[in-house]
Structures are given as structure tokens and as C-alpha cells.
Amino acid sequence: MNNLIIKQYYGDYGEIETGAASTISTETAWHLWEVFIRSKQGLDHKHAGSLHAADAQMAIENARDVYTRRMEGVSIWVVESKHITASNPDEAGELYEPAIDKVYRHPTFYDLPDEVGHM
Amino acid sequence: MQIQDFEKIFQGKIDTEVKIEPKDWMPDAYRKTNIRQISQHAHSEVVGMLPEGNWISRAPSLKRKAILLAKVQDEAGHGLYLYSAAETLGMSRDEMIEQLLTGKAKYSSIFNYPTLTWADMGAVGWLVDGAAILNQVMLCRTSYGPYARAMVRICKEESFHQRQGFEILLVLSKGTPEQKAMCQDAINRWWWPSLMMFGPKDTESTNSDQSMKWKIKRKTNDELRQQFVDMVVGQIKVLGMTLPDADLKWNEDRNHYDFGEIDWNEFWAVVKGNGPCNKERLDARNQAHVEGAWVREAAMAYAEKKAKKLEMKVA
Numbered sequence: 151m152n153n154l155i156i157k158q159y160y161g162d163y164g165e166i167e168t169g170a171a172s173t174i175s176t177e178t179a180w181h182l183w184e185v186f187i188r189s190k191q192g193l194d195h196k197h198a199g200s201l202h203a204a205d206a207q208m209a210i211e212n213a214r215d216v217y218t219r220r221m222e223g224v225s226i227w228v229v230e231s232k233h234i235t236a237s238n239p240d241e242a243g244e245l246y247e248p249a250i251d252k253v254y255r256h257p258t259f260y261d262l263p264d265e266v267g268h269m
Numbered sequence: 270m271q272i273q274d275f276e277k278i279f280q281g282k283i284d285t286e287v288k289i290e291p292k293d294w295m296p297d298a299y300r301k302t303n304i305r306q307i308s309q310h311a312h313s314e315v316v317g318m319l320p321e322g323n324w325i326s327r328a329p330s331l332k333r334k335a336i337l338l339a340k341v342q343d344e345a346g347h348g349l350y351l352y353s354a355a356e357t358l359g360m361s362r363d364e365m366i367e368q369l370l371t372g373k374a375k376y377s378s379i380f381n382y383p384t385l386t387w388a389d390m391g392a393v394g395w396l397v398d399g400a401a402i403l404n405q406v407m408l409c410r411t412s413y414g415p416y417a418r419a420m421v422r423i424c425k426e427e428s429f430h431q432r433q434g435f436e437i438l439l440v441l442s443k444g445t446p447e448q449k450a451m452c453q454d455a456i457n458r459w460w461w462p463s464l465m466m467f468g469p470k471d472t473e474s475t476n477s478d479q480s481m482k483w484k485i486k487r488k489t490n491d492e493l494r495q496q497f498v499d500m501v502v503g504q505i506k507v508l509g510m511t512l513p514d515a516d517l518k519w520n521e522d523r524n525h526y527d528f529g530e531i532d533w534n535e536f537w538a539v540v541k542g543n544g545p546c547n548k549e550r551l552d553a554r555n556q557a558h559v560e561g562a563w564v565r566e567a568a569m570a571y572a573e574k575k576a577k578k579l580e581m582k583v584a
Contacts, residue, residue: 179363180569182356199419200353202362205572216346219339220426239292 181230183209187217188225195227203228283484288414291357299483303413304358305374306485308365311351312376315369316550318344320384321393329387336433337390343430347423354415370555372542377401379466381544388441388448388455394434396456396463396501402427403493403500404467412484435504442508456505457513464528465536467494498526 180202186195198217203209209228217223237245253259262269275294282289289295318341325341328334352362368374379397384390405427408420441452468474468490480486488496498517505512516529538544 179361180565199350199422200356201349204568205575208568208572215342216349219342219346236292239290240294 180204180208182232183213183228184231184234185209185213185217186227186229187213187223188227189222190224195225198222200231283412283482288417289412290414298479299485300358302480302483302485303416304355304360307351307355307358307413307416307419308360308368309375309377311348311355311365312369312374313380314344314348314351316376316380316554319550319553320380320382320546321390323384324387324390327387328390333390333437340394340430340433343426347426350419350422351416354413354419357415358413366558370551370558372551375540377466378536378539378544379462381539381546381550382458382462383546385458386451386455388438388451389459391434391437391441391452392455392459394430394432395438395504396434396459397466398427398430398434399501400463400466400497402431403497407486407488407493410484410487435508438508438510442510452508453510456508456510460512460514461531461535462539464494464497464531465539467491467497469533469536495525498528502526 181204182200183203183206184200185198187198188195198213201209201212201216203212206228210226213226213228214223218226249255276296279289279293279295279299282293289299321337321341321344325334325337328337352365355365356362365374369376379400384393402424405420405424409417409424411417411420438452438455441448444452471477471489471491474490477486477489481489501512502517514529516527518527520527539547542548
């Protein structure tokens with residue numbers, strides 16, 4: 151079975167753009183996973199990179215070997231890349247437009263007398 | 270919008286130091302150049318494990334063995350960061366591996382030289398990784414985001430590689446006459462191939478101009494090579510060893526060291542596949558790929574079986 155390998159961006163799935171896509175059989179190809187690492191207790195998990203693995207358990211073990219060899223993490227999340235939906239950079243203008251003209255959402259918008267002190 | 274408009278927006282981002290990310294529009298040639306460069310960089314990390322793997326079972330002490338194992342494991346990790354970065358440009362991992370195994374894709378020629386003595390582990394770490402680091406520090410600021418991020422991670426880990434290499438040589442340089450001779454011999458053999466790692470001279474490098482305009486590269490081959498020579502000349506004094514170049518001398522006017530001419534015939538011969546170990550390296554990669562096939566297939570079959578069981582349970 152010759153499936154077309156589909157370009158897999160970080161957090162994107164299912165678009166073909168260039169002629170670079172290949173027709174190698176995917177029967178044994180492991181899935182692509184995104185890896186998120188919590189570097190220490192109390193901090194957010196942060197995207198560290200991606201890797202291939204047959205299943206979630208293997209993805210965690212590979213992530214440990216690849217991304218935490220120097221104690222960079224205390225917790226690992228993995229999610230198959232195809233489950234991530236990403237916003238489209240071409241639509242960034244419309245998407246973020248509502249935030250542009252609302253400067254009054256920032257504390258510095260308000261001019262208060264010095265006597266008020268730190269607020 | 271016309272294609273020219275896209276190109277203008279793209280070059281505008283490059284000029285103002287805004288990184289290009291996977292989903293952004295980019296010229297086909299930019300995509301292709303990055304795929305080629307990043308995948309070949311990845312292949313170099315992977316093939317680079319072979320000359321050092323040669324010495325894991327023969328390291329002189331348990332400490333050195335543990336260090337070498339950690340270093341080789343790092344190289345595997347570096348290969349993986351880079352393959353992942355290249356994948357974001359639309360080429361599958363399988364296709365990249367296939368290009369490596371069939372010899373279609375190149376990797377750094379330096380790994381086609383043999384590692385004959387233990388001192389070579391020192392010279393490889395100090396000179397070869399030292400040369401690679403100069404290149405990689407520059408690439409931390411490359412314009413393609415995933416490539417730059419992979420480089421930042423790699424540079425953090427690479428510094429240990431160079432230091433452990435220098436330390437190996439430092440110990441040998443204070444050893445018996447035989448150990449000192451071994452140290453000097455390794456430096457003699459690795460010096461010129463290390464200089465070749467920076468590629469052809471600027472006057473003969475075809476891809477350089479466009480790569481500089483796109484900020485994939487930020488320094489030319491000759492600039493990096495000069496930086497390397499200046500750095501090593503200072504460090505070798507600590508070892509009390511010499512570099513095998515009679516033309517090496519300080520140039521007051523240029524504020525740099527002058528150095529002798531590289532044997533470009535040797536350079537091109539190794540690039541074209543006629544180095545001392547080209548065939549051996551490719552054979553080793555192919556053998557590992559074939560012999561590992563059953564593991565990849567078994568892992569997939571196991572994952573599928575487990576998923577099916579889970580499905581039945583849920584139903």
C-alpha cells in the first residue's frame with residue numbers, strides 16, 4: 151500500500167504543498183508526536199520538539215532519552231501531532247485584529263497621580 | 270496577491286530578523302535549500318556516531334567509556350532534532366533516511382576518515398566538534414525557526430564534546446613519550462580534514478550568496494575557517510603540540526593567522542565518495558537499517574494490537 155506521506159508541520163496535519171512529499175509506504179512508519187516538558191515543579195509544560203514512536207508509551211520513553219538527558223524535565227506530555235489544530239498565519243491579521251485597538255486593557259493606559267503610590 | 274508580493278513579504282521578514290516558521294509562505298528554493306542543508310546536517314550527526322562508536326569498547330577506562338557513550342548518544346539526539354526540523358519543511362523521515370542509505374544525500378566528509386588510535390577521540394572532540402561548533406553557533410541565528418531552535422539545543426550540549434576531547438589530548442600530552450607521540454600524530458591527521466569541514470573557498474562556493482541573502486548562513490566559509498584557525502592556534506600552545514602547517518604565522522596587517530593551502534584535490538575526492546571510509550560508513554548504516562527493520566515492525570504491530578484491544582474493551 152503506497153500511501154502519500156503528508157507533510158506534518160508542528161501542530162499541523164494534512165496539507166501538501168511542495169513536490170517534496172514522497173510515496174514511501176507508511177505501513178511501518180511510526181507516528182509523529184509532539185513533546186512537552188515541565189522543566190520543574192510549578193512551571194508550565196513547554197513544547198520541546200517532536201519525535202516518532204509506535205505508541206504513547208514509547209513516545210514518553212523516547213522523549214525521556216532525547217529531551218531530558220540532562221535533567222531538563224520532571225514531567226513529560228506527548229500528543230500525536232495530528233491531533234493539534236494550529237491557527238493559520240495567513241489569517242493572523244483578522245484573527246488578532248480585535249486586540250489591536252483596545253489599549254485600555256493595559257494598566258499603563260490610566261494616568262494616576264503619584265500620591266497614589268504603587269497600584 | 271502575486272508571487273512577487275509574497276516574495277517581498279518574505280524577504281521583508283528576513284531583513285527585519287523575523288524568523289520564518291513552517292506554515293509561512295516561502296520561496297520553493299528556500300524550502301529546498303533548507304531541506305538539503307538540515308537533512309545533510311542530520312545525516313552528519315548520525316554517521317558521526319560511527320568513527321567514535323569504534324572506540325566505545327576500547328576506551329582506556331570506565332570513566333572514558335561512560336563519557337564516550339554519552340557523547341555518542343548526544344549525536345543520535347542531535348540527528349533527531351535536525352530530522353524533526355527538516356520534516357517541518359515537508360520531507361518525510363523515511364525519505365531522508367532513504368536518501369542517506371542510497372548515497373543520494375551527502376553528510377560531512379570528515380566522518381569518512383578513520384579513527385586509528387585512542388588519541389583520535391581527543392582530536393575529533395577538540396578539532397572536529399570545535400569546527401562544527403563555530404558553524405552551529407552561527408546557525409543558532411539562522412532564519413528558519415525550527416532549524417535555529419534545534420541549533421540552540423545542540424550548541425548547549427556540544428560544548429561538553431569539545432572540552433572532553435581537549436582533555437583527552439591534555440592527559441596524553443603529559444604522558445609517556447609514546448602517548449605524546451600518539452597525541453601529535455592524531456593532531457597531524459585531523460588538522461587538514463578539519464579545515465576542509467568549512468567547505469570550498471568563498472570564491473568557489475556556489476550556494477553561499479543566496480544563503481547569505483536569506484540569512485540561512487551569516488558567515489562565509491572562509492570567515493569561519495579563519496575564526497577556527499585563530500582559535501586553535503591559541504589552544505594548541507596549552508598542549509605543547511604543533512600544527513602540521515609550515516606556513517602558519519601571525520599576520521600583523523590582517524590581525525589573523527595566515528595558513529597554508531588546503532589540498533583541494535583530496536577535499537573533492539572525499540566529497541565524491543573516494544575517501545578512506547566512505548564505503549565502510551554507508552555499509553554500516555545500511556546494515557544497521559536492515560537489521561533493525563524487525564524491531565520497527567514489531568513495535569508497530571504491538572502498538573496496533575494494544576490499540577485494538579483497547580477498542581474492544583471500550584465497545
